[in-house]
Amino acid sequence: MKETIITGKRKKHEILFLAICLGIACILNILSILVYKTDYKELYSELPTVIIIALLLYLLSIGIRAGLYFIHLLILRIKKK
Amino acid sequence: MLDRRSFIKEVGLGLGAGILVTAPWLDVFSEKNHTNKLRCKIAVIGTGSRGQYLMSLLVKNPKVEIIAVCDDYPLNLKAGLELVPGARAYTDYRKVLDNKEVEAVVIATPPIYHARIAIDAFAVGKHVFSEKALSIYMDEVLQMYNAYKKSGKVFFVGQQRYFDTRYLKAISMLQTGSYGAIQSIRIHWDRNTDWRRPVPSPELEQKINWRLYKATSRGLMTELACHQLQVGMWAMKSIPNKVMGVGSLIARAHERQVYDNVSCIYSFDNGVKMTYNSTNSNKFYGLEEQILCEKATFELEKGKFYYETIPPAPGIIQLLHDMEDKAFNTIPIAGSSWIPETAGQNKGEYILDHKPDGDGTKELLEAFAEAVITQKQPRNFAEESYYGTQLCLLGHQAMEEERVVVFPDKYKINYLNHTKSV
Numbered sequence A: 001m002k003e004t005i006i007t008g009k010r011k012k013h014e015i016l017f018l019a020i021c022l023g024i025a026c027i028l029n030i031l032s033i034l035v036y037k038t039d040y041k042e043l044y045s046e047l048p049t050v051i052i053i054a055l056l057l058y059l060l061s062i063g064i065r066a067g068l069y070f071i072h073l074l075i076l077r078i079k080k081k
Numbered sequence B: 001m002l003d004r005r006s007f008i009k010e011v012g013l014g015l016g017a018g019i020l021v022t023a024p025w026l027d028v029f030s031e032k033n034h035t036n037k038l039r040c041k042i043a044v045i046g047t048g049s050r051g052q053y054l055m056s057l058l059v060k061n062p063k064v065e066i067i068a069v070c071d072d073y074p075l076n077l078k079a080g081l082e083l084v085p086g087a088r089a090y091t092d093y094r095k096v097l098d099n100k101e102v103e104a105v106v107i108a109t110p111p112i113y114h115a116r117i118a119i120d121a122f123a124v125g126k127h128v129f130s131e132k133a134l135s136i137y138m139d140e141v142l143q144m145y146n147a148y149k150k151s152g153k154v155f156f157v158g159q160q161r162y163f164d165t166r167y168l169k170a171i172s173m174l175q176t177g178s179y180g181a182i183q184s185i186r187i188h189w190d191r192n193t194d195w196r197r198p199v200p201s202p203e204l205e206q207k208i209n210w211r212l213y214k215a216t217s218r219g220l221m222t223e224l225a226c227h228q229l230q231v232g233m234w235a236m237k238s239i240p241n242k243v244m245g246v247g248s249l250i251a252r253a254h255e256r257q258v259y260d261n262v263s264c265i266y267s268f269d270n271g272v273k274m275t276y277n278s279t280n281s282n283k284f285y286g287l288e289e290q291i292l293c294e295k296a297t298f299e300l301e302k303g304k305f306y307y308e309t310i311p312p313a314p315g316i317i318q319l320l321h322d323m324e325d326k327a328f329n330t331i332p333i334a335g336s337s338w339i340p341e342t343a344g345q346n347k348g349e350y351i352l353d354h355k356p357d358g359d360g361t362k363e364l365l366e367a368f369a370e371a372v373i374t375q376k377q378p379r380n381f382a383e384e385s386y387y388g389t390q391l392c393l394l395g396h397q398a399m400e401e402e403r404v405v406v407f408p409d410k411y412k413i414n415y416l417n418h419t420k421s422v
Helices: A008-035 A047-080 B004-011 B016-022 B024-029 B049-058 B074-083 B093-098 B111-123 B138-151 B165-175 B202-208 B220-236 B315-328 B361-374 B381-401
Strands: B040-045 B064-070 B088-090 B104-107 B127-130 B155-157 B182-190 B242-248 B261-267 B273-279 B287-293 B296-299 B304-307
Touching: A008 A047, A008 B315, A047 B315, B016 B024, B016 B165, B024 B361, B024 B381, B040 B049, B040 B093, B040 B361, B049 B064, B049 B074, B049 B104, B049 B361, B064 B074, B064 B093, B074 B088, B088 B093, B093 B104, B093 B111, B104 B111, B104 B361, B111 B127, B111 B138, B127 B361, B138 B155, B138 B381, B155 B361, B155 B381, B165 B220, B165 B287, B165 B296, B182 B220, B220 B261, B220 B273, B220 B287, B220 B381, B242 B381, B261 B381
Parallel strands: B040 B064, B040 B104, B064 B088, B104 B127, B127 B155, B182 B273
Antiparallel strands: B182 B287, B242 B261, B261 B273, B287 B296, B296 B304
């Protein structure tokens, strides 16, 4: 099997994306507490849900980025031809 | 064997002795009385199916010795003797009462004989356990109660729900007031059985199938309602003073005289209504006692309760649901302007954190043995049972006379909201 190398830059990049997703999920939790007038203890009691949402957003971001990458490759190939 | 402490522990709630406010008769298990080495000598009168069931529990109680059995139907007597081979056999209950060794009698005959046997037993100083219903006549029920009071002996009735842990805990929860005042009580018992038992020869028809005839039974009221109406009264801590009702024979008119379909509405002084419905030709809804309070609904037979308002889901879950709804639900462009108020989908919570072992009959019989040994009548039990039967019979009267019947003063005893008329 071919060896793959994850560069330090890539790791930082992915951690940044994960942190952004976690931030978005936390903001969603805070907004929903305010909008639906629920208990503020949900800031910590709903942390498992927040983490799951953050992971789902991260997976979604991987999908979007992969899609954009393939489109980018396709455009490059067309330009070469 | 149960003592009061273990029984209260089983009921739980952390009420401790507070349970005795809800069920003062539990004091019969008082650990102050050291009765472990004592036994009471009991005779069972009426060894049909119910009598045999009671005997099967009594023989397991080390504090009980069944020394006599009595039945005027040979097959029943034989079955009774098979359960207690050493017991003396009688065909006449008066001979049982003449037996000086017998301290207490358990009466499990058809209800038309309960009063006569119990009154005679009290007269000769025996303690009495009578199966419900106490009688099919209100006069006789009062006579039984008066005979008990005069004798100073122990009087128990086969109302096992008073010892059923589910009911004890539920009623004590209700009476804390945490669930708000009772608004309504709805009781039903639906069965699809004909009650008919095989008869070896035609002249025995009424003797064996006594439940089906007006001369010997009040049908659904004395067989089923008797167990359930007392629950409403117990929960309310009050006796309903009015009842209206209708009874009919719909599916089984060809095979019985008593109603196969009854509906009664009992009215308490504070306006709360207790409805009772029972049929003998459809079993789908089974039996239940539903107690509707301001803040919760109790289903005692199921052993569950349901809060009236359910706490909302966490905000983030609500947000996800709303997003899902907006993304995938169809948008109605026309439809009804009224949404039917269908029953709540609240799954509720269990009253007990474990499945109870039985329906309270075992504990009831243990309590009786304990009371016979200590010669102490548990508080309120006879009175609760007295009204348990009187309420069924009052409902029956309302159905027969097709009018609103007010509880007659002459049948009132000093209990709860009733005062004995002078």
